[in-house]
Each structure stands twice: as C-alpha cells, then as structure tokens.
Amino acid sequence: xxxxxxxxxxxxxxxxxxxxxxxxKEDVDNHIYASLLKKHVTNNRVNYDGFKxxxxxxxxxxxxxxxxNVKLLSKKSQFAFYINTYNAFTIKLVxxxxxxxxxxxxxxxxxxxxxxxxxxxxxxxxxxxxxxxHNILRPIFKDPRVHFAINCASKSCPQLRDEPYKxxxxxxxxxxxxxxxxxxxxxxxxxxxxxxxxxxxxWFEKDFSDNPLLFIKSYAxxxxxxxxxxxxxxxxxxxxxxxxxxxx
Numbered sequence: 001x002x003x004x005x006x007x008x009x010x011x012x013x014x015x016x017x018x019x020x021x022x023x024x025k026e027d028v029d030n031h032i033y034a035s036l037l038k039k040h041v042t043n044n045r046v047n048y049d050g051f052k053x054x055x056x057x058x059x060x061x062x063x064x065x066x067x068x069n070v071k072l073l074s075k076k077s078q079f080a081f082y083i084n085t086y087n088a089f090t091i092k093l094v095x096x097x098x099x100x101x102x103x104x105x106x107x108x109x110x111x112x113x114x115x116x117x118x119x120x121x122x123x124x125x126x127x128x129x130x131x132x133x134h135n136i137l138r139p140i141f142k143d144p145r146v147h148f149a150i151n152c153a154s155k156s157c158p159q160l161r162d163e164p165y166k167x168x169x170x171x172x173x174x175x176x177x178x179x180x181x182x183x184x185x186x187x188x189x190x191x192x193x194x195x196x197x198x199x200x201x202x203w204f205e206k207d208f209s210d211n212p213l214l215f216i217k218s219y220a221x222x223x224x225x226x227x228x229x230x231x232x233x234x235x236x237x238x239x240x241x242x243x244x245x246x247x248x
Contacts, residue, residue, distance in 0.1 A: 027077050028068055030164035032061040033088060037162045044159040048098050048248050051091055058095070062088060066121040077167030079141050084164050086132045086150045089120050093129070094153050094246065103244045104153040144207040144215060147200050148177040155243040156187075156198065175219075182219045187240070190227050194236045202239045213237065 036057060040050040051058060065085050070078055090104070093114055097107045108114040115130040122132075137146050148158040149165065158181045165173055182188050187198050201212035208215045213235070217228055228235065 027073070027167055028081055028084070029064060030061075030084065030166070032057055032064070033084065033164050036061070037160070037164065041160050041162040044247070046091070046153070046160055046247050048091075048094060048246065052095055052098060055092075055095055058088065058092060062092060065089075070123065074167055076170050079137075079143070079146075080165035080167045080170050082132055082137050082141075083146065083149045085120070085122070086129060086137070087160060090129060090151060090153050093117065093119070102246055104246065105244055138204075138207060143174065144204070144209075145174040145178045147204055147207065148181045149174060151247075153247055155245045155247050156240070157247060158200075160247070178219045179221070182216055183221045183224060188216065188220075188224065190224075190231070193231055193234055194238055195228070195231075196238050196240055199239045199242050 036051065036054055040047040040054070065081070065088065068081065070081055073081055093107050094101070094104055101107065104114055108117070115133075116128050118126045118128050120127050120129070120132070133150060137150070149161070151157050151160040153160075158177060161173065161177065163173075181198070189196050195213070195216075197212065197216065201208060201216075205212060213228070217225060220228060
C-alpha cells in the first residue's frame, strides 16, 4: 500500500513537472496583433487611421495581454511579451487622441508626460510605459537591443516591426532590429571625422556599456564598419536631434 502510494505520488510530481515545464514554453496568442501589424505597418510607417478603424480588435489583443500570467512564460517569451505589450499599448495611447495630434507627446498633460500615464493593466496592477521599460525590460533582461525593438511612435524611433516578437525567434528579431537601425543612413552616418548617431545612445549610454561606438561596430555592415575602422580613435561623436513627429 505504502509503495503504491509513493508510486502514485511520484507520478503526480512528475506530471506537475512536465506540465509546468510545457507551460513555461507556451507563448501568448498574438494572432490578432500579427494581423493588425501586417495590415497597418508598411515601409517603416504606421497607418494610425487603419488602427483607428480596427481599434476594437486592438482592444481585444490588449485584453489578452492584461489577462496573461507572465510568470508562466519562459524567460525569452517574457521578454517578447513585454516588448509587444509596450508597443501595442503605445499604439493605443496614440489612438486616444488621434487624429488630432502630430506627436505622441501631445497625449500627455501639463503635469505628466505620456510615458507616466497609468493605463496598462498587467498582473492586476495598472502601470505605465515607463514602468515596463525602466522597471522590467531594462533591469531584468539587460539587453541593449531592446532599444531598437520598443517603439515610441515617432520618426526618430527604431521602426515598428510588422510582426509580433516571439520567444523562439527573439534572438534573430533583436539582431535584425539592431542591424536595420544602425545601418540606416538617416540614423548613422559619417562626415569627415565625425560620426552622427541617435540620441538613444546618449540617453541609455550605460545600457551600451558606456561604449556605444563598440556596440555600433558590432552591428555595422561592411561599408560602415570599414569607415569606422579607418577613423580609429580620432572619431568624434555627435548625437542627432530627435524627431518626435508621429511615424505615420
């Protein structure tokens, strides 16, 4: 009897282990978001008029995010989840005032900026975009490539990807985002002995190990890398002005 009980108990524990293990690998249902991105993101630009027409679908997806128990996801899927959450709720924030605005900054107020607005329901708490970025994404995942994945709905931001981020392909997606942004000549270019780069590298210099140039070189394509190498230590850095106009 005792042996049988131990055997059943062992099987039950084994079942729980594999059940929790499989749950930890599951991703969020991003089908709605995927269809919206494919439909309304083209050539690095966002069709907010289209998103406005499909706002009920967007709200349905945001509801899925709000109901998700993030703790059951794998680490990579959690990372992807919070990037998607940041980007999807950013679109929603723009839509709260669209079409009467030309910049996401206009969704804020005299007393607070848009990123401090508490309007995102996660794990039973109402949080801000700043909370997701500065209290979750940056300190927990410690990956500077996140700055090219999250989108602030502005022209100088890295492009909004036309597909959701997914845990199983996240590494490739993050590398692709970093490469696209760094090798885009409007974001990174050289004049004489001066390298012009995004203010993202200034604002979050610590995330790039206080050496944005080294990070840029690691993702630069051949032409840009050769120019950077030829300048050596004599290179100067100037940070470009940030255009907060909507990326529509």
